[in-house]
Amino acid sequence: MEQDYWRFVERFSPEDLNELMRQYGQEVWNYAYFLTKRKDWADDIAQETFLKVFRSPNRYRGESSMQTWLFAITRNCAFNYRRSAFLRRVIPVGQPERPGREPSAEAVAMGNQLADEIWETVMALPAKYRELLVLDAKYEMSLKEMAELTGLPVGTVKSRLSRARRKAAEMWEGGGVHERA
Amino acid sequence: MSEHRPDWYGRMKAGPFRERTFTEECMKEIGRKARDGGRRSRSGMWMYAASGLAVASVLALVLVLQPVGWFGTKPSMTMPTVTPQATPLPTEGPKPMIGDFYAKGETGLYTAPNPHTKEAAVFTVTTGVPLKVLDISGGYAKVNQDGNAGWMNAWYLTKEKDEAPVDAVEPYLMFAGSAVTMSVNPEEMEPSGPEVAPGKVVKVVKEFQDWVGVDIVTYDQPYGGELWLRKSELMDWDPAMAMEGVLRQGAVIKDISGREIEVPWFNSVFVEEKMANGRYRIRSEDGITGFVDGRDFVPNPFIAENEKRRLLLSAMTENWLMTSEEIKGYERYAASRDENLLRGLSPIQIFRYYVQAQLNRDEKTVYALLIQDEGFTVPDYDTYINEISNDTGLAQRTWRMWDRLMMGYRLGEEVESGQATITIRPTFGGTVEDVRGFQLLRNKAGIWKVAWLPMQ
Numbered sequence: 297m298e299q300d301y302w303r304f305v306e307r308f309s310p311e312d313l314n315e316l317m318r319q320y321g322q323e324v325w326n327y328a329y330f331l332t333k334r335k336d337w338a339d340d341i342a343q344e345t346f347l348k349v350f351r352s353p354n355r356y357r358g359e360s361s362m363q364t365w366l367f368a369i370t371r372n373c374a375f376n377y378r379r380s381a382f383l384r385r386v387i388p389v390g391q392p393e394r395p396g397r398e399p400s401a402e403a404v405a406m407g408n409q410l411a412d413e414i415w416e417t418v419m420a421l422p423a424k425y426r427e428l429l430v431l432d433a434k435y436e437m438s439l440k441e442m443a444e445l446t447g448l449p450v451g452t453v454k455s456r457l458s459r460a461r462r463k464a465a466e467m468w469e470g471g472g473v474h475e476r477a
Numbered sequence: 478m479s480e481h482r483p484d485w486y487g488r489m490k491a492g493p494f495r496e497r498t499f500t501e502e503c504m505k506e507i508g509r510k511a512r513d514g515g516r517r518s519r520s521g522m523w524m525y526a527a528s529g530l531a532v533a534s535v536l537a538l539v540l541v542l543q544p545v546g547w548f549g550t551k552p553s554m555t556m557p558t559v560t561p562q563a564t565p566l567p568t569e570g571p572k573p574m575i576g577d578f579y580a581k582g583e584t585g586l587y588t589a590p591n592p593h594t595k596e597a598a599v600f601t602v603t604t605g606v607p608l609k610v611l612d613i614s615g616g617y618a619k620v621n622q623d624g625n626a627g628w629m630n631a632w633y634l635t636k637e638k639d640e641a642p643v644d645a646v647e648p649y650l651m652f653a654g655s656a657v658t659m660s661v662n663p664e665e666m667e668p669s670g671p672e673v674a675p676g677k678v679v680k681v682v683k684e685f686q687d688w689v690g691v692d693i694v695t696y697d698q699p700y701g702g703e704l705w706l707r708k709s710e711l712m713d714w715d716p717a718m719a720m721e722g723v724l725r726q727g728a729v730i731k732d733i734s735g736r737e738i739e740v741p742w743f744n745s746v747f748v749e750e751k752m753a754n755g756r757y758r759i760r761s762e763d764g765i766t767g768f769v770d771g772r773d774f775v776p777n778p779f780i781a782e783n784e785k786r787r788l789l790l791s792a793m794t795e796n797w798l799m800t801s802e803e804i805k806g807y808e809r810y811a812a813s814r815d816e817n818l819l820r821g822l823s824p825i826q827i828f829r830y831y832v833q834a835q836l837n838r839d840e841k842t843v844y845a846l847l848i849q850d851e852g853f854t855v856p857d858y859d860t861y862i863n864e865i866s867n868d869t870g871l872a873q874r875t876w877r878m879w880d881r882l883m884m885g886y887r888l889g890e891e892v893e894s895g896q897a898t899i900t901i902r903p904t905f906g907g908t909v910e911d912v913r914g915f916q917l918l919r920n921k922a923g924i925w926k927v928a929w930l931p932m933q
Contacts, residue, residue, distance in 0.1 A: 313511055317504045325499035326492075335498065335667055342499055343507050350511045409658060409668075411492030414485055419493065433486040461483060468485055 313350050320363055321346070323435075324370050330430045331374045333419060344373040360441065368445055417468045425460035432457055502664060577607035578620070578634045582643020582683065586627025587701060590617030597701065600625040602633075604641035610634065616661060630703055632662035643685045648884060649877045650777065651689070651711040652719045653677045659704040663688035670704050671695070676720025676748065679704075679711065680779050680884065694721065694745045694778045696762050714876055716836065719776035720748040723784070727801035728773035730759070738767050745778040772808070773801050779884040786904045787887045795825050795888040795899075799833060807833055814845040819924045824897035824917045825890045827925045835875050840865060848918050848926035855929045882913075895919040 308316070321342065328341035348369055356365050410416060418426060427446070431437045442457075443450045585598025602608060602622050611626065612619040618631040633643070643663075659670035663685045673679070673693060683690030689708045693700075712718065724730070724746055730738050740746070740761045750758040755771045775798055787794050799807060807830050810818040819827065827846065834842035840862060849855050856864070865871055882901055889900040899915040916928035 310508060310512055314504065314508060317499070317507065321499040321504060322497060325503075329493065329498070338498070339503065339666070342503065343510070346507050347510060409494050409496065411495045412488045414488040415493040418489065430489070433482070433489040465483060465485075 308350050313346060316349065316362075316366075317346055320366050323363060324366050326434075327367050327370050327430075328374055330419075330427060331371065331423070332378065333423075337374075337377060341370060341373045341377050344377065345370045348373065360444070363435070364437070364441055364445060371445065414468065417464055420467065421460060421463060424456060425463060428453060428457045429460040429464060498666070500666065502666075574610040574613075576636070577638075578610055578636060579606070579608060579638050579640070580604050580622075580629070580633045581635050582633060582641055582685070583645055584629050584633045584643075584703065585701075586620070586622075586625060586629050588627060590614040590619070590628040591702075599627050602629060605638060607638075608634070630662050632664070643683055643690070646681065646684050647877075648680050648682050648692075648881050650714045650719075650779075650880050651679055651681055651691075651708075652714065652721075653679065653710070654712040654718075657706060657710045659691075659693075659706055660688075661702055661704065663690075663705045665705070670702075671700065674720070674747075676718065678719045678721040678776065678778055679706070684708075692779070694762070694781070696745075714873065714880070716776045716876070721778045722746060722748075722774055722776040723778060723781045723798070724759075724769060725773045725775060725798055725801045725804060726796065728769050729801070730765075730767040730769050732767050738765060740765050740767070745781045746774070748774060770801070772804050777880055777883060779880075783884050783886075783904055795890060797829070797832075797883045797888060799829050803829065804833070811837075811839055811842045814842060816845075816922070816924060819846075819926075820922075822925060823890070824892060824925045825888065825899060827917055827927065828888075828899045828915055831927050831931075832879055836879060838872055846927045847929055848920055850920045850926075853918070853929065886913075897925060 324345055325338050325342040328345070329335065329338035332338060332341065345366065349366070356362060359365075360368075418429060421429065428442060431442050431445070437445070439450050439453050439457075442448075442453045446453065448456075580602045581604070583601050583603055586600040586602060587598055600622070602620065602625075606622055608620045608622045610618050610620055613631060614628070616631050617628045618634055619626065619628050620634075653673050653675055655675050656672055658668040658672045660668040661670050671693075677693065679689075679691035679693050681689045681691050683703075683705075685705075687708055688705050689711070690703055690705050693704060723744070724740065730740050732738050740763075745762045746759040748757045748759055749766070751771065752758065752768075756768050757771050757774055758766065758768055759774070760766050780797065784796070787796075803826065806818070810830065811834065819830075822830075831843065831846050834840075834846065844858055844861055847855050855861075885904055886901045887904045889902070891898045891900060895918060897917040897919075899917070901913040901915065903911050913932060916931045917925050918928050920926050
């Protein structure tokens with residue numbers, strides 16, 4: 297579906313939502329994962345993002361790409377989600393524990409599911425570097441787009457990004473991914 | 478910031494994960510919630526709970542009213558869709574669920590909610606028969622079906638009596654083309670089962686949509702639970718690509734210094750390296766590493782299990798596999814198809830030659846083993862080959878058949894003057910109908926040959 301189509305959608309129908317998820321769902325999920333490093337959080341954040349898009353009266357106006365617009369909402373959801381996370385930690389939930397949900401088992405399984413070893417390095421970077429590196433390398437965003445999305449001055453984006461690259465290169469070429477954030 | 482993009486940037490185009498993590502199921506769930514309108518999302522629920530309003534009752538209701546969602550692939554995303562009941566159940570102690578449940582397919586009941594057990598299932602639940610859910614723990618539900626109680630994988634629970642989408646299938650083999658992590662039930666978003674290495678052989682025993690339920694041979698720790706994979710994550714059976722199997726009786730295993738070492742011949746082995754000289758570096762299930770002749774490796778680890786069971790039975794049962802010596806005799810015959818090399822072989826030995834020729838897709842040898850004396854109806858070679866090559870799935874079906882039989886059947890030999898029958902019966906159990914016969918005839922030269930259409 298053409299990017300332009302979305303500009304003229306006054307309100308998303310369930311079919312639009314489906315199409316949107318089909319086109320951008322995986323990247324929204326990925327972005328949520330890059331922000332949080334948690335698969336279960338990424339699941340919930342991706343869900344929140346699309347429900348918000350569906351329910352919100354603020355429609356897409358075509359001022360940025362559809363993906364960047366969705367990323368901005370994802371980012372917002374992720375920070376809200378993280379803020380409320382501490383509440384969850386203190387409530388006894390009685391939720392069934394599933395085998396393999398423990399972080400250690402998950403960490404082990406994770407390494408085996410990654411598409412490329414480079415992700416081990418990227419995911420080991422501190423969050424502020426990781427996000428910018430991914431937006432640059434994977435999504436090829438311009439400095440301006442990154443600045444708008446993250447709310448940072450362009451200069452800060454630029455300097456953080458070059459630090460992110462340097463750190464990643466050191467870790468990647470040194471073969472070490474121990475410097476966990 | 479596009480100036481001088483580092484080389485490794487290109488590697489970030491795909492991923493981070495190999496598999497899709499935002500699945501069809503996620504989309505359906507979101508679509509359903511969007512249509513449901515103003516229902517509270519999970520994080521909303523948590524905020525609600527945290528505000529101090531009836532934390533326990535909200536959680537208990539979620540557990541009671543939507544059990545399948547909690548145990549399914551997305552436990553965190555399912556909210557109750559049924560009107561809450563007035564009396565909340567306690568959150569501590571057993572968590573029984575209201576009403577009758579059913580099983581989506583046949584599955585085992587175990588004594589504990591833990592798949593890492595040596596214990597066999599105490600009972601197999603059947604479909605269409607009501608289950609009472611007595612408790613839940615992790616992904617397991619304690620159930621009672623007709624007085625039989627135990628723990629089952631809770632993914633199997635459904636409220637629909639007639640919904641039994643999991644099919645038990647005739648076992649067949651596939652193998653992992655690359656390392657893959659298994660799931661403990663279908664539709665699991667994050668596979669939480671063991672990871673298997675490339676070349677690992679799996680026995681498919683169940684199917685559910687595009688998922689297959691498999692058995693594997695485990696070496697490090699027992700595993701009694703279910704294992705599931707998307708069928709697309711596995712490769713169609715090809716004995717040449719499988720790295721797991723057994724060694725022939727009499728196979729000589731040497732260590733790195735060339736010294737012979739002993740490994741029970743029915744132990745499973747994993748091929749660690751296929752070397753250029755036709756020898757394989759193997760590791761046995763008890764951890765012994767050594768080198769063997771590639772022809773002594775049989776790519777089907779599940780034969781080992783059947784062999785161990787077979788050995789518990791009477792000495793009258795025959796081995797499926799040729800010994801290391803016999804396979805050399807077979808190879809000499811397959812190279813020349815000189816009938817004199819069959820002289821003196823017993824019907825069961827000829828039978829094993831025939832099976833081996835089919836497993837090798839050596840149709841010339843298969844054809845040569847058929848009785849072709851006057852008075853016996855056998856198509857001529859061209860017609861035979863023509864018919865076979867028109868049936869594209871024949872080789873896979875033949876492999877499947879022999880593999881399945883080798884994994885669960887034992888052989889016997891019955892000879893009566895010029896006729897012999899190889900009986901193929903379930904190693905344990907089974908009925909008269911399960912017994913198959915394979916016919917051989919003695920030709921004029923006194924050599925045992927295979928009858929045309931031997932298993933009809």
